[in-house]
Amino acid sequence: MSQQTQQTITLIGGGLVGALLAQQLAQRGFIVDVYEKRPDPRHAGFSGGRSINLALAERGLQALRTAGLAQDVLQRAVMMRGRMVHTPDGRSGLQRYGVDDSEVIWSVSRGALNMLLLDAAETAGVRFHFGQSLVDADFNARRIRLADEHGIERSIDAKVLIGADGAGSALRAAMNAYAPLGERVESLGHAYKELEIPPAGELSSDRLHDSGGHDQFALEPHALHIWPRGGYMCIALPNTEGSFTVTLFLPAQGAPPSFAQLPDAAHAAAFFREEFPDLLPLIPRFAEDYDSHPVGSLSTLYLDRWHLDGRALLIGDAAHAIVPFHGQGMNCGFEDTVTLAALLAESPQDTAEVFAEFQRIRQPNAYAIATMALENYVEMRDSVADPHYLAKRELGALLAERVPQHFMARYRMVTFTHLPYAYALERGRAQDQLLQQLLQGSTDASSVDLDAAIATVQSTLPPLPNLRNG
Template identity: 85%
Template sequence: MAITLIGGGLVGALLAQQLARRGFSVEVFEKRPDPRVSGFAGGRSINLALAERGLQALRTAGLADDVMQRAVMMRGRMVHTRDGRSGLQRYGVDDSEVIWSVSRGALNMLLLDAAEAAGVRFHFGHGLVNADFEAQRIRLADEHGVERDIDAPVVIGADGAGSALRAALMRHADLGERVEPLGHAYKELEIPPAQRLSPDLLRNSGGHDQFALEPHALHIWPRGGYMCIALPNTEGSFTVTMFLPAHGAHPSFDTLPDAAAAERFFADDFPDLLPLIPDFRGDYGSHPVGTLSTLYLDRWHLDGRALLIGDAAHAIVPFHGQGMNCGFEDTVVLARLLAEAPNDTADVFAEFQRIRQPNANAIAAMALENYIEMRDSVADPHYLAKRELGARLADRAPEHFMARYRMVTFTHLPYRYAMDRGRAQDQLLEQLLRGSTDVESVNLEAAVTALRATLPPLPELRHG
């Protein structure tokens, strides 16, 4: 069976590889040039957080070991306060529960190599112009604008949040599209490797070999309503992302019209971070402002002729680090369903949406909630008290309590289950604390008894 894929990014390349390994004939059309030839010039996000769901998909594809050689472990959030203090909030119980910082470009090129090795045929510099779903043909344009039509009885769009296939589908049928802007935007900056910073600066910042900061953490500078984060890269640099309201009162991108204004803002609000970005003005002036939105669709497919997957179907904001992981999980489910019923794509696509849509909606909601947690709550005493009480309950009754973040990040429990269970657990924590931040005042034995009486045991947890 032949399948045409639109989009050769992370999700498209991984899906293509998995389908080719299962015996499908796969062609991929990607509007950008081959990054292995021209250099990576993809999305604005330079590195990404790889968690268990994404790792499991890479294991299924036989690629996990290769990817892990290019990843940097992050044990938790290193929270930097306004007064210059910092402290680590672990993601999991120990080093068996960590996430990994990976380069988008390096990962994409590895996946392209793997897909080609499996027999996938790539056509770079070919963008989708339109589709005739009745005739089962699509129209493509090369980098010179020359158009051609090809047969595409089954076409899958893995071409991201700005999906050309989704646009073509919407000209044919109502998909129930809703795009909800966050109202906040982002800009990326860079902390260079330590050898490019002065020794005095490194002594003051607590340098770590080639890294200017602790390398095994995702760094957060929460400021209530806005924040900066930094993720490590293998060569010793950090990718810094500043998240601010797009418009409105100070601070917002409207009130930072140029690099000089932004530098003054950093000097006031991020005084420990600014010295680590020696080319601040150059970075700020040359890097674009990125927008953030959540995409919802009522329909992901047109019977058995066309399907949307990954960000093309359910783009989310990046604050749970799950966009790539969710897309990779999509590929595992779809490849399995297609392998089980290769001649019934209508039923396969419908079942894929039935399985994945509630989970995509759930992680979209949790990603929005996690933005508030990252920028506001990580330094809030009540949040920290709930976190500590939850850790104690998880230690005493692990079959009944697991923090929502751990369910999302370190297990394969469905996102929808993690969201619902997390909300029920949070309600119980609120009842146990009764507005207090004094965890020691909570009778732990009584709390465990209440937990077991209130919530059923967790499902069997599946780690990689």
């Protein structure tokens, strides 16, 4: 971008998506100012909202490759090969995400990743302004009002505004007040609370499980652990230092089990002894964690409009926050940044057209991954131990091996390719319908005539697009 066309972009929000977008825009020659309400986490410590571990998959990795940061991030991540499902009788088994170790996801720390992205953006020339909350926006005058941590306000020019300030976006609120965006927030009715399994060295030997020879970890580290119980569940994701972040998902209200019925650690411990007896001994600070950690809400955000002509645009969770059950919230937001940065680089002076095109491309995919994330919650808490689900999974794996150009599990399409989310949703539904038809109610995949099934797949499903792994 030449000096004559160099443009200033004002970004609200310096979290994961905001920092990555800022870096990519600065690399393309834009002048970027980022206003973040929190203090700089590199000096004040990370104190972001949700601290659920993040699952980094191919879409997010591709965005980090574009920014030249993928290897730095992977050095701070733990590989997860699949779901380690823990049944009520104490057994466990791994359900792989992909075909082999070339198809894995990565557990990353939200705080560590945010700080790495801030460093990279600053190196690229981005100017960060921390402790600056958006108070209001005058879209006609193209100015915004900010307040510092002491409540002292100031007004600045902001000809092009981009909001990457998360699900509770202050910019979205200002835009919606100026011109309604068609906002709908649908609560899941379920909530979450975080707990922690410490490194193995902090547990007595009688509490340890099989960690696959990894002495630092109390459980197998290269897996996302799930304790599905039908209607609710616990999960645990590994951290690089040997601990696991445990998240309990329950209905928020209603008859037991719900968070309303577990008001304190004493009630919760009794519940865990009944439902998660193998997990409770691994959480020595259970009472402290349960009583001190808040109950988090889970909702999906839908907007009819993401932008005000060329003046303001929402991106990431500010535009399309989803529940975390497909591990795609961050990956979707990172994919947003690649699309937007490329569009702006092509037409830096026509932000109205760029913002409209960005919404046209990304909105159907945001809707699709929101749908799949909700469906994946049911799969994780209920289906992973269901015989019919397991039969469909086994038959699907056989078909994917024999006719990979015609069949790929929806999870793999979402997690390990760049196929649009909307395509993965549609194709996944067609494939699932076909699997149901082939099994005819059976829970035994070997009962299906595989050669006949392959012929049916080839005649029913068109070949997959050639978009795997980039």
